[in-house]
Amino acid sequence: MKSVIRLFVFFYVSLLSFSLSSETILRVAHPAASPTKGNPFGASGTTPTLFYTSIYDRITDIDNNGNVVPELALSWKSVNQNQWRFKLRPGVKFSNGEKFTSETIKTVFDTVRGEAINARSWYREAPNYPRVEIVDELTVDIFTLYPSPLAPAYLSALWVVPHGHLNKVGLEGLVNNPIGSGPFKLDSWEPERIILSAYKDSWRKPKIDKMEALIVPDSSARYQALVTGQIDVAVAISTDQIDILEMNGHRAEMRNPIRTLVLVLKSNDAKSPFSNVKVRQAFNYAVDKETIAKILLSDLVKPASQPALPFAIGYDETLNPYPYDPERAIQLLNEAGYKNGVSFIIETVSGFIPNDTAILQKIASDVAKVGMNMEVRLITYPQLARNSTLGEMGGHGFIMDFTNRYADALKPIINTNHSCRGAGPWFCEESIQQVINEADKTFDLDKRIMLTKNIVKYYRDVAQSLFLFPLIGLEGIHKRVKVWKPMNDRFMYHLVEIHD
Structure with a gap:
C-alpha cells in the first residue's frame, strides 16, 4: 500500500510540474527501463525497443x-x-x-x-x-x-x-548521453522518470512537445494511473482490464504479435530433467493451453505449434500444437524413469506479459496433475536479460520468447542460445545443428525456407521449449490520445496526437 501511495504522489507531483505549461505532453508508463539506459546496443528485448524508438x-x-x-x-x-x-x-x-x-x-x-x-x-x-x-x-x-x-x-x-x-x-558514452535522429531527445533520466522533448528537425517530425516515460513495474498501478487520467498510455496491461477501460471511454490497443512466448527448457545439461526429450514432451502435453488462451488471454491468441509465427519465413502451416493430454504426459514420464514425479524450477519476471502470474499458476496447476512439481521463481528484468544473453539459468528453465521481428524463423535460433551457436546454449543437438548451419549459409531463399521448415518441425517434435502463444503486447490508451499507431515492436511516437 505504501508503494502505491508513493506512486500516486509521484504522479501528482509530475502532473503539477507541467500544469502551468501549454505544451502537449505524452505520459507513458513502462514496466521497466533499459538496464543500459541510453545505450541501445547494450540491451535486448521488447521493453527497451519500445522506448528507444523515441530517440533512435x-x-x-x-x-x-x-x-x-x-x-x-x-x-x-x-x-x-x-x-x-x-x-x-x-x-x-x-x-x-x-x-x-x-x-x-x-x-x-x-x-x-x-x-x-x-x-x-x-x-x-x-x-x-x-x-x-x-x-x-x-x-x-x-x-x-x-x-x-x-x-x-x-x-x-x-x-x-x-x-x-x-x-x-x-x-558506453551513450548510457548517459544518447543522441539519435528520432522524434525526441533526452532531457533527463532518473530511475523512475525519463523526460524527453520534441526534436523538431527530425525527419519523423513529432506532433507533441514532450514525452514523459514513467517506470511503473506494477501492472495494476499502471492501469489505475491510466483510468484516473494521470498517464496517457499504460504499457502491458492485462486482458481482464479491457472491458473497464472501454466502459470509461478509453481503449486497449494490441500490438501485432512478433514473438512466440515459450518456457525455455534447460536440455543441454545432463543434471536437468529436461535433458530427456520425453520429459520435455510430457511438459508440453500436460499444459491445457486452449483454456489458458480462452480464459486468461480473452481468446485473443491461439496456442503456438512452433517457434515461428505465420508471417515469418520458415513457418510450417502443417504443424499442430501439442494437444492437452495428461494421460500421454504420465506415460512419457514413466518411460523417462520419473514414475514418482519430477521437480524443477522455472524463473520468470512479473508485469511484462498480460496475466503472466495467472498463466504460470495455471501451468503449475496443470503439470502437478501428472506429477510435475513446478516451482516458479521471480527474478528481475536485468537478470532475465543477462541470463538469456549468456545462457545462464538459476533453475531449469525461464520464460522467454522466440522473436520473429525479422520475419525469419531461423534468425532467433541462430542468434540466441536456442542452438549450439549460442554463447551458452540451453539446447544443442549436433544432428539438427548441421541443418541450421546449411540453412544459414545459402543464398537460395527457397532452399533456406525448406531447410528452416525442417528445423522448426524438429524443434516442435523434440519439444525444445514449452511452446505457448504468440506474445501479445497490450496497451491501455486514454481517450485524450486520438492517434496511436504501433508497428510490431515499436511505438510510432511521431504520429501520436493528443487532444484534451
Missing part, C-alpha cells in the same frame, strides 16, 4: 505484414551473394546537429564490431558484417560473412547514432 532510428524496419520497409535507408539491392548496396535517406540530421551520411553507417558497424562485449544485443550479429565500404555520401555497401538473402531484414535491429558523437564517447 534504424537502417530498415519490418511492417506488420512482415515486409522490409525503408527507414534511414530508402532502397537496397544485392550486388552479389555477400554484398548489399543501400541508398540512404537525404537531409537527415541528428539532434546534436550532425549530418547523417554513409560514414555514419560505417562508423556504427566498425564500433559495434570492435566493442562486441558492450553491444550485447548485436554482439553475435556484428561479426556477420566484416566490412562496410562508402560508395558516396548517401550510398554504402555492406558485406556479409556468409550469403545472406535476408540481410535488409536483419539490419532492422541496428540502431543508428551520429558517427562524430560515437567516435567521441564510444558505446
Whole structure:
C-alpha cells in the first residue's frame, strides 16, 4: 500500500510540474527501463525497443505484414551473394546537429564490431558484417560473412547514432548521453522518470512537445494511473482490464504479435530433467493451453505449434500444437524413469506479459496433475536479460520468447542460445545443428525456407521449449490520445496526437 501511495504522489507531483505549461505532453508508463539506459546496443528485448524508438532510428524496419520497409535507408539491392548496396535517406540530421551520411553507417558497424562485449544485443550479429565500404555520401555497401538473402531484414535491429558523437564517447558514452535522429531527445533520466522533448528537425517530425516515460513495474498501478487520467498510455496491461477501460471511454490497443512466448527448457545439461526429450514432451502435453488462451488471454491468441509465427519465413502451416493430454504426459514420464514425479524450477519476471502470474499458476496447476512439481521463481528484468544473453539459468528453465521481428524463423535460433551457436546454449543437438548451419549459409531463399521448415518441425517434435502463444503486447490508451499507431515492436511516437 505504501508503494502505491508513493506512486500516486509521484504522479501528482509530475502532473503539477507541467500544469502551468501549454505544451502537449505524452505520459507513458513502462514496466521497466533499459538496464543500459541510453545505450541501445547494450540491451535486448521488447521493453527497451519500445522506448528507444523515441530517440533512435534504424537502417530498415519490418511492417506488420512482415515486409522490409525503408527507414534511414530508402532502397537496397544485392550486388552479389555477400554484398548489399543501400541508398540512404537525404537531409537527415541528428539532434546534436550532425549530418547523417554513409560514414555514419560505417562508423556504427566498425564500433559495434570492435566493442562486441558492450553491444550485447548485436554482439553475435556484428561479426556477420566484416566490412562496410562508402560508395558516396548517401550510398554504402555492406558485406556479409556468409550469403545472406535476408540481410535488409536483419539490419532492422541496428540502431543508428551520429558517427562524430560515437567516435567521441564510444558505446558506453551513450548510457548517459544518447543522441539519435528520432522524434525526441533526452532531457533527463532518473530511475523512475525519463523526460524527453520534441526534436523538431527530425525527419519523423513529432506532433507533441514532450514525452514523459514513467517506470511503473506494477501492472495494476499502471492501469489505475491510466483510468484516473494521470498517464496517457499504460504499457502491458492485462486482458481482464479491457472491458473497464472501454466502459470509461478509453481503449486497449494490441500490438501485432512478433514473438512466440515459450518456457525455455534447460536440455543441454545432463543434471536437468529436461535433458530427456520425453520429459520435455510430457511438459508440453500436460499444459491445457486452449483454456489458458480462452480464459486468461480473452481468446485473443491461439496456442503456438512452433517457434515461428505465420508471417515469418520458415513457418510450417502443417504443424499442430501439442494437444492437452495428461494421460500421454504420465506415460512419457514413466518411460523417462520419473514414475514418482519430477521437480524443477522455472524463473520468470512479473508485469511484462498480460496475466503472466495467472498463466504460470495455471501451468503449475496443470503439470502437478501428472506429477510435475513446478516451482516458479521471480527474478528481475536485468537478470532475465543477462541470463538469456549468456545462457545462464538459476533453475531449469525461464520464460522467454522466440522473436520473429525479422520475419525469419531461423534468425532467433541462430542468434540466441536456442542452438549450439549460442554463447551458452540451453539446447544443442549436433544432428539438427548441421541443418541450421546449411540453412544459414545459402543464398537460395527457397532452399533456406525448406531447410528452416525442417528445423522448426524438429524443434516442435523434440519439444525444445514449452511452446505457448504468440506474445501479445497490450496497451491501455486514454481517450485524450486520438492517434496511436504501433508497428510490431515499436511505438510510432511521431504520429501520436493528443487532444484534451
